[in-house]
Amino acid sequence: KEFRNNVKPNWCPGCGDFSVQASIQRAAANVGLEPDNLAVVSGIGCSGRISGYINSYGLHGIHGRSLPIAQGVKMANRDLTVIASGGDGDGFAIGLGHTIHAIRRNIDITYIVMDNQIYGLTKGQTSPRSDVGFKTKSTPQGSVESALSVMEMALTAGGTFVAQSFSSDLKELTSLIEQGIQHKGFSLINVFSPCVTYNKVNTYDWFKENLVKLSDVEGYDPSNKEMAMQTLMQNKGLVTGLIYQNKEQKSYQELISGYSEEPLVESDLQLEKDQFEKLVAEFM
Numbered sequence: 001k002e003f004r005n006n007v008k009p010n011w012c013p014g015c016g017d018f019s020v021q022a023s024i025q026r027a028a029a030n031v032g033l034e035p036d037n038l039a040v041v042s043g044i045g046c047s048g049r050i051s052g053y054i055n056s057y058g059l060h061g062i063h064g065r066s067l068p069i070a071q072g073v074k075m076a077n078r079d080l081t082v083i084a085s086g087g088d089g090d091g092f093a094i095g096l097g098h099t100i101h102a103i104r105r106n107i108d109i110t111y112i113v114m115d116n117q118i119y120g121l122t123k124g125q126t127s128p129r130s131d132v133g134f135k136t137k138s139t140p141q142g143s144v145e146s147a148l149s150v151m152e153m154a155l156t157a158g159g160t161f162v163a164q165s166f167s168s169d170l171k172e173l174t175s176l177i178e179q180g181i182q183h184k185g186f187s188l189i190n191v192f193s194p195c196v197t198y199n200k201v202n203t204y205d206w207f208k209e210n211l212v213k214l215s216d217v218e219g220y221d222p223s224n225k226e227m228a229m230q231t232l233m234q235n236k237g238l239v240t241g242l243i244y245q246n247k248e249q250k251s252y253q254e255l256i257s258g259y260s261e262e263p264l265v266e267s268d269l270q271l272e273k274d275q276f277e278k279l280v281a282e283f284m
Ligand code: SF4
Pocket: 010, 011, 012, 014, 015, 016, 017, 046, 047, 116, 120, 121, 194, 195, 196, 197, 198
């Protein structure tokens, strides 16, 4: 079960994305997957490169569109474990519509967002996750827009597995990815993954000082949605751990009728050669 390949990541030394990559690799091995059971689909951004750094099926897609592609992969081959991934700009700006609808659809894939609160690949602009007052080249006088509260948004959109972690906490992050893979439905894991090159505010030290681990909160119950929302609001969203899980809600695949028992990729389309060629020509 070797999920490492020989491609050397070209992230900056110290980038949080290294730990996210390692956590995905460990989690996949821990839940007993083989490389050909896993597909990793990513969007555009520094973090989007991750699909090329894991020994599995991989697809580096287009900006903000990792989720439509990942959902298509899962619908075509239910036997694959599918992980979608990308950054906060990818998933919470250009891709936000897809994110919300994938959450409410509850399709059985895991979405891991590497949230560094900035656009790193394009050299440091304010993102939807940047805080008010955050200064970058695109907001030289400080951002006047409030940061998107993504965990609260996921709860109100009907999320059945909502979690958050910190890239430095490999143990917690790996465990959450394992739980997300095993969850029967859509799992969203937002990971604070510092950009050491362009974000000089939300640093490793800043997160260590400001994050609250839910495992340290006495009586916290991740099956209680009201408690989840209150805890997020009380801590300005700066919590890590399993925030909410609904194990009762059926997944999209379980609810739609006619979803084949066998993976679509293995079904016999019974197309004649000319019919097949005509179909292919439509996409050319
Ligand atoms: Fe990571 Fe930031 Fe470097 Fe991109 S620019 S690789 S996000 S540290």
